[in-house]
Amino acid sequence: MTKSRQWxxxxxxxxxxxxxIFAYKTATLGYPALPDxxxxxxxxxxxxxxxxxxxxxxxxILLPARATGFTVSEENFVSRGFGLTLDEDLFRRQANWAIRxxxxxxxxYYRATVIGNPQDQRFAKRPGMPESPQxxxxxxxxxxxxxxEVSSESADVESFAAEVLDRISGRGPDxxxxxxxxxxxxxxxxxxxxxxxxxxxQIPSLLIHGIMLQKDVQRSALKTMLGVWNxxxxxxxxxxxxxxxxxxxxxxxxxxxxxxxxxxxxxIRDFQISVKMRxxxxxxxxxxxxxxxDSFVGRxxxxxxxxxxxxxxxxxxxxxFGILVIVLLRNFVGLSAFxxxxxxxxxxxxxxxxxLKGVLLFILIVSLGLVFRFYLERLRLLLVPRLAAVxxxxxxxxxxISLLSNQAGFETGLSVxxxxxxxxxxVIERMxxxxxxxxxxxxxxxxxGSLLMASLAYxxxxxxxxxxxxxxxxxxxxxxxxxxxxxxxxxxxxLTELFRFRQLARPxx
Amino acid sequence: xxxxxxxxxxxRSSGVLGLNRRNGEYILKLNRRKFFPLVDDKVLCKKKLQxxxxxxxxxxxxxxxxxxxxxxxxxxxxxxxxxIKPAHGSGGDGILVIKDRKSDNFVDSxxxxxxxxxxxHHLTNVIxxxxxxxxxxxxxxxxxxxxxxxxxxxxxxxxxxxLRVIVYRGYPVMAMARLPTHQSHGKxxxxxxxxxxxVDLNSGVTVGGVSGNSPVSVHPDTGSEITGFQIPHxxxxxxxxxxxxxxxxxxxLGVDIVLDRDLGPLILELNARPGLNIQIANRNGLRTRLDAxxxxxxxxxxxxxxxxxxxRTFGDARTDLLNQAxx
Numbered sequence: 001m002t003k004s005r006q007w008x009x010x011x012x013x014x015x016x017x018x019x020x021i022f023a024y025k026t027a028t029l030g031y032p033a034l035p036d037x038x039x040x041x042x043x044x045x046x047x048x049x050x051x052x053x054x055x056x057x058x059x060x061i062l063l064p065a066r067a068t069g070f071t072v073s074e075e076n077f078v079s080r081g082f083g084l085t086l087d088e089d090l091f092r093r094q095a096n097w098a099i100r101x102x103x104x105x106x107x108x109y110y111r112a113t114v115i116g117n118p119q120d121q122r123f124a125k126r127p128g129m130p131e132s133p134q135x136x137x138x139x140x141x142x143x144x145x146x147x148x149e150v151s152s153e154s155a156d157v158e159s160f161a162a163e164v165l166d167r168i169s170g171r172g173p174d175x176x177x178x179x180x181x182x183x184x185x186x187x188x189x190x191x192x193x194x195x196x197x198x199x200x201x202q203i204p205s206l207l208i209h210g211i212m213l214q215k216d217v218q219r220s221a222l223k224t225m226l227g228v229w230n231x232x233x234x235x236x237x238x239x240x241x242x243x244x245x246x247x248x249x250x251x252x253x254x255x256x257x258x259x260x261x262x263x264x265x266x267x268i269r270d271f272q273i274s275v276k277m278r279x280x281x282x283x284x285x286x287x288x289x290x291x292x293x294d295s296f297v298g299r300x301x302x303x304x305x306x307x308x309x310x311x312x313x314x315x316x317x318x319x320x321f322g323i324l325v326i327v328l329l330r331n332f333v334g335l336s337a338f339x340x341x342x343x344x345x346x347x348x349x350x351x352x353x354x355x356l357k358g359v360l361l362f363i364l365i366v367s368l369g370l371v372f373r374f375y376l377e378r379l380r381l382l383l384v385p386r387l388a389a390v391x392x393x394x395x396x397x398x399x400x401i402s403l404l405s406n407q408a409g410f411e412t413g414l415s416v417x418x419x420x421x422x423x424x425x426x427v428i429e430r431m432x433x434x435x436x437x438x439x440x441x442x443x444x445x446x447x448x449g450s451l452l453m454a455s456l457a458y459x460x461x462x463x464x465x466x467x468x469x470x471x472x473x474x475x476x477x478x479x480x481x482x483x484x485x486x487x488x489x490x491x492x493x494x495l496t497e498l499f500r501f502r503q504l505a506r507p508x509x
Numbered sequence: 510x511x512x513x514x515x516x517x518x519x520x521r522s523s524g525v526l527g528l529n530r531r532n533g534e535y536i537l538k539l540n541r542r543k544f545f546p547l548v549d550d551k552v553l554c555k556k557k558l559q560x561x562x563x564x565x566x567x568x569x570x571x572x573x574x575x576x577x578x579x580x581x582x583x584x585x586x587x588x589x590x591x592x593i594k595p596a597h598g599s600g601g602d603g604i605l606v607i608k609d610r611k612s613d614n615f616v617d618s619x620x621x622x623x624x625x626x627x628x629x630h631h632l633t634n635v636i637x638x639x640x641x642x643x644x645x646x647x648x649x650x651x652x653x654x655x656x657x658x659x660x661x662x663x664x665x666x667x668x669x670x671x672l673r674v675i676v677y678r679g680y681p682v683m684a685m686a687r688l689p690t691h692q693s694h695g696k697x698x699x700x701x702x703x704x705x706x707x708v709d710l711n712s713g714v715t716v717g718g719v720s721g722n723s724p725v726s727v728h729p730d731t732g733s734e735i736t737g738f739q740i741p742h743x744x745x746x747x748x749x750x751x752x753x754x755x756x757x758x759x760x761x762l763g764v765d766i767v768l769d770r771d772l773g774p775l776i777l778e779l780n781a782r783p784g785l786n787i788q789i790a791n792r793n794g795l796r797t798r799l800d801a802x803x804x805x806x807x808x809x810x811x812x813x814x815x816x817x818x819x820x821r822t823f824g825d826a827r828t829d830l831l832n833q834a835x836x
Contacts, residue, residue, distance in 0.1 A: 331529055380630040382575065383637030433639065437602050438701055491530040498516050500722045501527075501785075504794055505519030 007489050014482030021475040029290045032282040035468035039116065039282040041073075042213045042275055044220075044251075046110040049270040050263055052102035057265040063093040064112060067252035070213070071117035073288045078109035091124055091255060105269065114213065114251060115285050123236075124255050127204035127229050133196050142176045147201045149176070157203055157230035158244065164197045165190075165226070165242035191226045191239040204229040208236060209260065210253040213275055220273040222260065223250065283472060302471055310471065315348060317470035320480045322347050322457040327487050329456065334494030335449050338430045343453035345423045350458040358458070359451060362424070365397050366447065369428040370435075377432070391425040524794030526785060531761075535799065539678065539760025540781050547757045548779040551596045551650055554757070561756040563749055564775045566767070571596075572649040578632035581625065590654040593631065595640040597647045601698035603640030605631050606654065606668065618667050618695035655775060658768040660741050664688050664706075666730035668695025669767055672708065672746055672774075675783055675795065676762045679754035679812065680819045681747050682798040684708040685790040686715055686740060691730045697765075699786050704728065706735050707791030711824020713743025719789040746774045747820065751812040753779060798823055 025031040050059055063086075064072050077084055082097040097108060135143060150167070154160040167177050168190050180193055191207055198205040206227040211220045225246075226237045236246045246252075254260065261271055287301060302313055322344035329335045337343050350358035372393045376386050398421065427450060435443035460466070469476045493501075526535075548554050555565050569591055570584045577584060585591065589610045595603040605628075606618040615623040632649050634640070641647040657669045664670060668689030675683045685705045689695045692702030699705050704725060707717040715738045718725045728735050740746070750764040753776065763783025766774050788795055801822060809815045 334528070380626065380633075382633050383639050433602070489533065491527070491533040493517065493520060493525070493527040494529060497525075497527045498513060498520065501520055501525045501788060501794075502516060503724060504523050504525050504788060504792060505516050 007485055011482045011486040014478045014485065018475045018478030018482065021478075022473050025286075025473060029286055030282070031286040031290075031472055035283075035464060039280060039285050040277055041116075041280050041285065042070075042114045042251075042277050044112045044114055044211070044213075045274045045276075046261075047270070047272050047274070048108045048110075048261055048263075048268060049105060050102070050108065050266045051105045051269045052266040054101075055265050056098065056100050057102045057263065058096065058098045059108060059261070059263045059266070060094055060096045061110060061261045062254040062258060063095055063110065064114070064251065064253050065089070065091050065093040067091070067123040069117065069123075069246055070114050070251045072112045073115045073285075074113040076111050078111070081106070082108065102266065115288065117289065122234070123208065123252050124206055124227055124234055127206065129202060130199035130204050132202075133199050139179060142179045143197065143200050146176045146197055150197070151201065157228060158235055160201065160203065161194070161198060161205075161226070161228040161235065161237055162242055162244060164194050165237055165239055168193055169240065169242060187240060188224050191224050194226055194237075194239055198228060206234070206255055207257065208252055208255055210251045211273060211275065212247070213249040213251050213277070215275075215277045217275045218272070220275050222253075222273070225250065225252075227255070302474055313474075314467060314471050315351070317474055317477060318461040318466060319344060319348070320477050320484075321466055321470075322461045324480050324484060324487075325457040325460050326453060327484055329453050331487060331490060332494060334496030335453060336446060337450035337453045338427045338446055339423070339450070342423050342427060343450050344457050345420045346427075346450070346454035347457035347461060349420055350454065351462060355455060355458055355462075359455060361401070362451060362454075364401070365394060365424055366428055366431070368397055369394055369424065370432055373428050373432045387425060387429055390428055391421055394421045394425050394428070520794075524797030524800070525788060526795040526799070528785060530796070531785060532782075535677075535761040536782060540762075541758070544758050545781055548759065548762075548781045549597055551594060551598075551778055552648060554779055557756050558753070558776055558779075561752065563752060563756065564772060566592075566655055566769075566775050566777065567653040569651040569653055572632055572636060572651070575633055575636055578629050578636060578649075581629065584651055588651075588653065592652045592654055593628075593635065594650045594652060595635045595647050596650050597641035597645070598635075599640075601696050601701055603631075603635055604696065606695060608654070620667075655767045655777075656770040658741060658770050661688075661768070663731050663733040664728055664735055664738060666691050666695070666728070668693070669697060671697040671777055672740065672766045672768075673705075673783065673787060674747065674750035674764045674766065675787060676750050676754055676764055677799050677802050678760045678808070679751060680802050680815045681710060681750050682802065682819060682823060683787050683791055683793070683795055684710055684747070684750075685787045688728060688735065690720075690728070699784065704735065705786055705790035706738075707787070707793070708740060708743075709824055710747065711820040713740040713746070714738065715740065717790055717792045719786055722786070722789060724789065724792070740768075742768060742774050744816075748812060748816050749774055749776060751816045751819075755812065 022033075026033045044064075046061060048059065048061065050057065059082075063075070064070070065088075077095065079097050081102075082099045085096045085098075087094040087096065095110060133143065146164075146167075150160055150163050154163050168181070168184070170181070180196075184190055184193055188207070195205045195207070206229075208225040208227045209222055210225070212223060214220075224239065226239050227234045228237060229235075235244060237244055238247065261268060290301070302310055323341060326341060326343055330337075346362065352358075353361060369390060373386075373390055376389055381389065427447070431443050431447050434446060466476075546553060547557055552568070552571060555568055558565050569586065569588055572578055572584055590608050592607070593603075593605040598604065605623075607615045607623065607628075608618060608620075609616040611622075613625045615625070615628055617623050635647055635649040638646045655669050657665070661670045664686075665688050670686060670688045672684060672686050674681050685707050687697040687699060688704045688706060689697050690702055690704060694701065697703050699719075699721075702720070705719045706715045708715055715736050718735050720729070726734065726736055746766050746768075749766060753762060753764050754760075757779060759779070759781055761781075761783075763780035765777040765780065767777050769775050785795070802819075805818075809818060
């Protein structure tokens with residue numbers, strides 16, 4: 001590779017690397033590309049009150065396990081005095097509490113924070129073939145009639161299951177079902193009846209239990225759905241309505257015939273599941289999802305830093321954007337200012353004061369500082385002590401402005417303390433030299449140039465979107481670096497040179 | 510916008526050199542960093558030039574410590590006229606010209622009175638690094654004052670006019686005279702208000718003229734016509750400029766020369782980042798000429814050969830542009 005093309009490769013590499021990480025984070029980890037996107041999360045709490053009998057008490061509840069739709073991002077148990085163990089399987093999780101003796105009733109809590117997780121598609125294992133139900137007559141005959149009839153009216157597993165559910169809910173005409181429906185009362189019974197029919201047709205099925213995540217519910221009712229295996233994947237049916245698919249707020253909790261909670265050595269006096277919805281930023285959710293996936297990119301996020309450190313880096317990571325503006329203004333437009341990057345630092349201080357007030361304060365402090373500087377010049381102080389004196393005067397001026405504006409009830413005066421006084425002092429010093437050497441006009445023009453650059457840099461770095469991006473996607477700075485590298489090879493005219501050399505322009509022959 | 514584009518096209522076709530290209534294509538490529546100190550440090554530069562037999566204004570003394578500043582007698586000896594310069598100064602900042610001494614005080618180029626204490630203060634400022642690039646502590650150079658050639662008396666207001674020659678890879682490519690004005694306080698620096706006048710490389714006759722960024726043809730203080738003036742010792746000036754390439758090995762170089770009444774041309778200083786206003790003064794772009802040098806198949810080893818080639822190639826080149834120029 002020749003040296004002359006290297007910069008281009010480097011620049012392209014940096015820009016595309018930045019874009020790739022950005023794309024990975026937004027598309028795969030679900031980081032929102034724009035700020036202020038809100039998502040919902042739910043706090044699901046299980047409260048179980050146990051009244052003990054004599055002897056040791058053992059209690060267990062099933063916990064939400066991996067499933068399509070939702071996932072538990074955080075959970076905790078409140079069960080003082082009990083020993084806690086967890087049984088964890090891919091699709092089954094159980095918490096077991098045990099205590100040798102329990103003198104008085106006790107309440108156990110399980111609390112889980114649940115977030116949406118559309119990524120996972122599965123919700124149960126591949127099933128084995130179901131055993132054919134062994135029934136007595138007349139039910140056995142009725143069942144085989146039903147299977148025969150329904151299969152003649154359906155094309156595949158899906159339509160078979162839908163048809164069965166329709167008939168169970170009494171929407172379809174059938175006398176054979178009447179025999180079974182006499183014994184059906186609850187939702188669960190209907191689902192079990194459907195299971196029996198499906199088993200007779202050699203279709204594996206599974207009860208899926210869960211809750212509907214609504215806004216805020218004190219006592220959430222459990223809901224049972226029917227999972228039907230079509231040979232490739234599980235289909236979910238609502239036994240009540242016969243609709244296929246998971247209703248959006250349905251959170252799958254556990255599968256199969258098991259009881260949600262069991263107690264030995266005591267009785268459950270009260271059991272309730274409550275749901276509370278919260279709005280959180282999508283960002284927190286994405287970060288948590290990334291954490292659970294153990295993604296490297298997610299793990300090295302700035303969001304893991306302590307909050308104060310975060311805000312420091314937020315400012316630091318904005319600096320390259322300010323610098324990019326300066327590079328553009330200097331090498332592309334052709335403006336000049338005091339100090340190479342001093343305008344960026346001035347722009348950073350404007351963040352504390354807002355633009356207009358910042359500019360006014362800057363002009364005020366610099367002009368007052370200049371007056372003192374010219375006075376110090378007459379005292380013939382040596383260079384370093386004179387600079388030190390200017391810094392001290394600038395600090396005192398800032399304090400005075402703070403005190404005065406505080407008296408007058410303005411807030412801005414207080415934030416002025418974060419103005420970079422050393423930078424301002426150097427601007428004052430440079431400006432006074434230019435003032436003497438090249439006249440007031442040049443000095444004021446360059447001073448205004450500094451101010452203009454600082455203001456433009458401020459406008460850019462105060463864009464909300466950038467502030468958000470540098471915190472969440474620090475890799476955007478790679479793109480900035482790539483652009484700066486590319487700009488470093490720009491050898492064309494500057495905008496101001498078009499004006500400066502305009503008399504030399506020769507009309508094209 | 511289209512106006513701007515056609516302006517851009519026009520500037521391209523007339524071969525104007527912009528700052529970005531000067532920095533990126535010429536200075537970065539041809540001026541090796543390690544040779545920069547040779548021109549940035551005026552004391553070092555003076556010694557190097559003397560080694561190569563090039564005439565420079567005499568160095569009277571050097572003040573490198575604060576304590577020396579107040580011992581004026583040691584520094585100045587019995588010189589009544591002298592120039593104080595920061596060794597690392599740029600753009601003419603920090604240069605103080607003293608024309609005369611009155612008892613314990615001094616007279617500067619504006620005929621203003623400079624108190625002894627003012628002079629000492631100026632020296633401490635220079636030594637403290639006020640005028641040096643980056644603010645590092647510096648050295649104050651005290652040089653003998655150049656008595657400019659009376660030929661220039663109508664073309665200058667106080668101060669000393671000087672000549673700037675751009676030397677590209679050893680070939681003189683463009684030249685101008687810089688004439689101090691009242692506005693520039695006698696300094697020959699365009700940024701401070703001096704006038705730049707283009708000089709034809711072949712004949713040494715002035716053409717065009719620029720003040721700031723706008724063209725002028727008359728000196729604002731003396732009222733004299735500034736074009737058509739024959740600069741004395743021209744062939745020696747161009748040849749001295751070309752020989753600087755052997756001394757400092759910088760491929761893109763600005764050579765500043767003054768004409769002394771008694772000593773003839775003296776090299777004042779060298780500049781590794783010479784400004785671009787010389788193009789306006791000559792009403793001609795630099796790039797065409799730099800490209801012409803780059804296109805040379807055989808480069809001339811000998812400075813005299815280079816000068817001969819350059820004067821032949823670039824001399825009288827201004828006429829076509831001058832006649833066409835739209836202003």
